[in-house]
Amino acid sequence: MHIAPPYLLFIGDATDQLSIKMARGAADWCPELCIGEYSVSGCTVTTGIPKMDIATAAKNGAKSFVLGFANSGGILDEKWLVYIFEAMDNGMDIVSGLHDKLTDFPEIVEKSIQTNQQLLDIRHPSAEFVTGTGVKRQGKRLLTVGTDCSVGKMYTSLSLVNSMKKYYLDVDFRATGQCGILIAGSGIAIDCVISDFLSGASESLSPDNNKAHWDVIEGQGSLSHPAFAGVSLGLLHGSQPDALVICHDLNRTHMRGLPNSQFPSIETTIALNLQAAKLTNPNVKVVGIAVNTSSVSKEEGQHICAQLSEQFSLPCVDPLRDSTDCIVATLV
């Protein structure tokens, strides 16, 4: 699967910043791939990139029309079909991270055949996977792991890739969620893989490479999350990381979506991940901590990071406020 740039980000009539997370991720992390944003009447939010209609975007070379919004059920409302058709008529592939598959709509499939445009349901892996082998692959791998879901594993991974490039490291970002896949142009939505192939798919995501090459793999879930720990463990084993970066968000008291659950300490998160990762890479190390400190002032955030850094003898940063340069500096 390859998503052809540049993208036109379609955010529909969204009124909630959270609902355009996928479009914002792309605008934040690969603005060079995003030619414009298209919204319709009623929309009150924006990613901040220039607004553009479908015909203009096509004239400017847009190759992919990205459904950059989401709703709770991941439903594709039929009211968007007219825009999807217009985009295909203007020579664009359609990219969707929704639960509903584009390929389940006969009229969309018919149009794609007629216009010879691709339908990319990036949340639904189309590859055939095999079961894992645990066999060590060449090259180096870094995996971001978290105290919880949605604590900034993707943003931290992308920041680490940028920092590694500053140090002239040969590095690839390996995406495991739909937003990451849009940014990378490829990847595997790992939580949508059949359980039997969880590790095998994770192994295929960062194949054998040059000795000095780094894969920075976007983590998913948390070993301490009762709903998603299995996904996190399969990804961890298949990634066979040399390096782990622990991601954390301040002020959480329970696991995302589960008010009665316990929140793990950073200490527990380090111990659990090291123990599990050693099964496929006995030399794994934790190389840093990334904290989303957006809920406190910049000064307070830096103070907290400094404290954690001392406590764990590891570099600790807010990847958005401070960059992850000092984690990579320690790593190299």
Added chain:
Amino acid sequence: MHIAPPYLLFIGDATDQLSIKMARGAADWCPELCIGEYSVSGCTVTTGIPKMDIATAAKNGAKSFVLGFANSGGILDEKWLVYIFEAMDNGMDIVSGLHDKLTDFPEIVEKSIQTNQQLLDIRHPSAEFVTGTGVKRQGKRLLTVGTDCSVGKMYTSLSLVNSMKKYYLDVDFRATGQCGILIAGSGIAIDCVISDFLSGASESLSPDNNKAHWDVIEGQGSLSHPAFAGVSLGLLHGSQPDALVICHDLNRTHMRGLPNSQFPSIETTIALNLQAAKLTNPNVKVVGIAVNTSSVSKEEGQHICAQLSEQFSLPCVDPLRDSTDCIVATLV
């Protein structure tokens, strides 16, 4: 999903005992549901139950025609279609645990509509699952966990159910693999569930029940298996077991299918499973060890079990040679 008994077990032209594992499982554990075995020219193995052709089985009341064989790819050879059609013409549903789906063959689907018979692809869950919640359910649950794959978790679970019934406990067997599903008549092939729903599906397998009711849940994989640990962890968290039974097979030196992997000790297996299980049930306990001692003499097997029992201060048995009565005796 409900598989209607009695079953006619079809083993095709199998020549390898391992390839008819599913039929043998049913013949061993639910002979009262199996009306006969049907094989064709070239077959050199048997489950031991009476041989019977399709027409005779139908006259005797057979309701389900079970494809009781498997090949490495889980392929459905087109040469079996004629037998499948004959079974449907004789009023039987078709049950398959193969990777290939019955419902992917248009001619089988057409015949099933015409004869009004069901097609049950028991390896492919048809239910819609939700993500896990970790919320504690009422009733008691026992999960079998293993040092490796294929160390006797299903046989141990079924033996435990029989032992519990001797003690007049209110108990249900909860199947998580195709063979177990055939024996139980229902269940969820847990390694075929989309990863995101691994824990959620596991939660739905043993729903809220009476306080004194036991679910004995068939374990899958091993927390120490690089390919399948994610599945094992999702099932463990979703099962929220009160009791664990550790399953082990003598004389293994590496994980199944992975010659270069390390085999975990029983001690490690106990520690890993207790640690992980505490996330959704802090009161979890290991209540026994079940060892497949078939590779040594009965006396040597009993000696090994006695040693392990002393080492871990837990009842330790070979479920097939000794039954699991003493594990249940300690439990009650």
